[in-house]
Amino acid sequence: MNFQQLHEQLRLELVRRISRGALSGSLLSRQIGLRTAHISNFLHSKRRLSLNALDSVLEAQSLTAEDLFSASREYLRSKKDISQASRVPLVSDYVAMHEAQIREKSVSEMIPLPAEYLAHLQTRRTPGRRAWERFVAVRTDPTVTKSMMPAIRPHSILIIDRHYNSLTPYRPPAPNIYAVQHGAKLLFRYVTFQKNCLILRPHDIQYPVDLVELSAEEFPGRFIVGRVCASIAEV
Numbered sequence: 001m002n003f004q005q006l007h008e009q010l011r012l013e014l015v016r017r018i019s020r021g022a023l024s025g026s027l028l029s030r031q032i033g034l035r036t037a038h039i040s041n042f043l044h045s046k047r048r049l050s051l052n053a054l055d056s057v058l059e060a061q062s063l064t065a066e067d068l069f070s071a072s073r074e075y076l077r078s079k080k081d082i083s084q085a086s087r088v089p090l091v092s093d094y095v096a097m098h099e100a101q102i103r104e105k106s107v108s109e110m111i112p113l114p115a116e117y118l119a120h121l122q123t124r125r126t127p128g129r130r131a132w133e134r135f136v137a138v139r140t141d142p143t144v145t146k147s148m149m150p151a152i153r154p155h156s157i158l159i160i161d162r163h164y165n166s167l168t169p170y171r172p173p174a175p176n177i178y179a180v181q182h183g184a185k186l187l188f189r190y191v192t193f194q195k196n197c198l199i200l201r202p203h204d205i206q207y208p209v210d211l212v213e214l215s216a217e218e219f220p221g222r223f224i225v226g227r228v229c230a231s232i233a234e235v
Helices: 003-019 025-032 036-043 051-060 065-084 093-098 142-148
Strands: 087-090 109-112 135-139 157-161 178-182 185-194 197-201 210-213 224-232
Touching (some): 025 036, 093 135, 178 197
Antiparallel strands (some): 135 157, 157 224
8 A cells, every 4th residue: 555545545534434423524623733624625535634644633533554554455355345246146044144255055046236236335244244245145935024025025035235234224214124043044124122132023013023032242243144235026
């Protein structure tokens, strides 16, 4: 990574922090003693920061050059994932739940999607998911997904983003539909977490709610396989 790339990686990291609400341009301006307009121009790629200003930003945000190197490698890995995502492996429920890297023998077919179809999707994953292959597809069993109609149609092929196992709504206030490991089964449900229990809610309120009890050492992301990010349904 050269100086120009390091400079750009720092800008991207600051923009990410601002988008998450953890930082603002005015706060950064106060932290490093530069005018807000100067910071705004930097964040919008209209001007560069001096070496001294870059050092001040790194110190104020508790960042190191190593952090930026790691972020850059993660970004390139994400771009590689996206470039491969136009063809998603169709696998069994078991493979979707348990195989971090999908083996060739586990793939029944590749599901073609339009180029860059999944490129805009954001990730919210636990650290243990970093090494997992991101997108998989599963074919739904109508007896399992009947309670989710019409949100999920019979015989659908669902694309699961296994790098999104957070309970944070993707597009609030709309709830996420998750693929969830419930014993040996893969269920598709709306999910909330209360009192050490994952509450799996169906779309059709005539069906019962399922509970997944967590021990003190377990966390919700352990059972959330991923967010259902696309559906291919028969008409």
